[in-house]
Structures are given as C-alpha cells and as structure tokens.
Amino acid sequence: MKWIASAAFGLEGMTGRDLKRLGAENVRVMDVGGAMFEGGFETAFQANLWLRTADRIYLCMGQFEARTFEELFQGVKALSWETFLPRDARFPVRAKCVKSTLMSPSDVQKIVKRAVVERLKGVYKEDWFSETGALFQIDVGIRSDVVTVCIDASGEPLSKRGYRTWNGEAPLRETLAAGIILLSRWKDRPFYDITCGSGTIAIEAARRAKNCAPGLFRQFDAQMWDDQYRAAFRAEKERAQQEMRESVEMPIFAWDIDPKWKTAFILRRRMPFALSQRRR
Numbered sequence: 001m002k003w004i005a006s007a008a009f010g011l012e013g014m015t016g017r018d019l020k021r022l023g024a025e026n027v028r029v030m031d032v033g034g035a036m037f038e039g040g041f042e043t044a045f046q047a048n049l050w051l052r053t054a055d056r057i058y059l060c061m062g063q064f065e066a067r068t069f070e071e072l073f074q075g076v077k078a079l080s081w082e083t084f085l086p087r088d089a090r091f092p093v094r095a096k097c098v099k100s101t102l103m104s105p106s107d108v109q110k111i112v113k114r115a116v117v118e119r120l121k122g123v124y125k126e127d128w129f130s131e132t133g134a135l136f137q138i139d140v141g142i143r144s145d146v147v148t149v150c151i152d153a154s155g156e157p158l159s160k161r162g163y164r165t166w167n168g169e170a171p172l173r174e175t176l177a178a179g180i181i182l183l184s185r186w187k188d189r190p191f192y193d194i195t196c197g198s199g200t201i202a203i204e205a206a207r208r209a210k211n212c213a214p215g216l217f218r219q220f221d222a223q224m225w226d227d228q229y230r231a232a233f234r235a236e237k238e239r240a241q242q243e244m245r246e247s248v249e250m251p252i253f254a255w256d257i258d259p260k261w262k263t264a265f266i267l268r269r270r271m272p273f274a275l276s277q278r279r280r
Helices: 012-022 041-050 069-077 105-124 174-184 200-209 227-243
Strands: 002-007 025-029 034-038 054-065 093-098 138-143 146-152 191-193 252-254
Touching: 002 012, 002 041, 012 025, 012 034, 012 041, 012 174, 034 041, 034 054, 041 054, 041 227, 054 069, 069 105, 069 146, 093 105, 105 138, 174 200, 191 200, 200 252
Parallel strands: 093 138, 191 252
Antiparallel strands: 002 034, 002 054, 025 034, 054 146, 138 146
C-alpha cells in the first residue's frame, strides 16, 4: 500500500530519513508536503508512533488528473473503497485546491462524497448508509489538476502528543520543536533552553533522550478501523514501551523570564515522561 507522511515546509527531508530508519519501502521526499512511502499497516502504525516531524499519516487511495467535476466523480468512484470502508463507516470529506481548474473545496467535497456513496451502493446493495461506525476521514487534495485521494490514518495531528494539558501563549508546535532538535544534532550532552516559553523544545529533547515514541500516549483513527488493526496497534505500542530507555543520565534545563509563570525541567532516572514540570 502507498502512504503519505505529511510534514510542514522544510521538514520533508527529516520525515523521509525517519521513514527509511523505520524500514519503509520506496521512500520519496515530495517537493512540498512531506514524503511518500510503501508498506503494510504495520509500517503505518510505526510511522504514527515514531515520526517526530510529520503532521499526519495518510493511506493513499489513488491519484489521477481531473479538470471537470465529471472526471473527478468518475476517478473517485473507480477507487476500491469497499476494501477499507465497512457498511457503517463514517466518511466525511475534506478538500484543498491549489492552482487547479477545480478551485471550489465545498463543491469538490460534495462530488467526492457522492462518488464514494455510489461506489458503496453498488458493492453493498444498499441505498442509505448510517455512518455510525469507525471514522474514515477522506482527504482530497487537487494541485495543478492532479487529484490525490487519501484516508487519514492519524486523526488528530501528530503534533498532539497526548502529554500536554495546557499551552502557553503562542505555543511552538511539537513537530517543529522536534525538527529543530534534529537539525541541531544534539544527542548526548547537557541541554539548556533559556527562553523556553511553555517548554516544548525541552520536552521534545527529553523524550528523544528517553527514546520515547512521540505517539506513545495517544490514539489514532486507524487503530479503531477494526479489531485486527486495534490488536496490531496495541502490539506496536507495547514494543515501543519496551524500547524506552529505563535510565538516562542527562541534564535538561529550561526556564523563562515571563513573570506570570515559570517552567523548570530536568531529566532524571526512571521517569515515565522523562521530565518533571513545575508551574507557578
């Protein structure tokens, strides 16, 4: 299967390198938007868990050219939606159009939704779908008249690690913080952040030092698609838990001059989140 790991501009190369380290096949860094790769669901589960700079993981259903709504409808209808979508699947549609003949996201959403419904009608022999089951978020991107149709396997953006309960003003996105750390080539020396704000860079550094998978403490849409995927995700999370370093001797300090609150972090031995946090 083909997948896309979306990433912010400038982080595509790092995302591609991380995919190769995970063992993904045929990794190709895109000019804009992330990296494409191939592999089974296990590879996608690992990507969701371990990619530090990616925004989302998408299952790529297909790509084709479309300059009219009829071409868009026929192209989407020809895709094998029944392979992944059960009878009760929820499948809302998001759309984005850039430099294309079809430039109305709302109209694209309607056409794609109708095309998927018509395909499923022919397969399941039903005229109406309840959409009460697992979520299969469909994402459609049209750039220069090339349509890319995907299913979002992540759900919430991967920047939402699952550990933060509050944000300071103008918080730094976790994926960008992780990218800054990777670019700095920091690894095994004391870490200081004297203008830490809400501490995102320090937290990401601590989690990297601990070899803590970025997605270890959150859920993903794909794990709810069926019982088999749920079990596979559970196995990957257990493996990631085992790979965390139990003992790390590395000081990580962060502080801020903001008079409203201060943050202090230090990485210590055997701490589940590899950090302690104090706010006052």
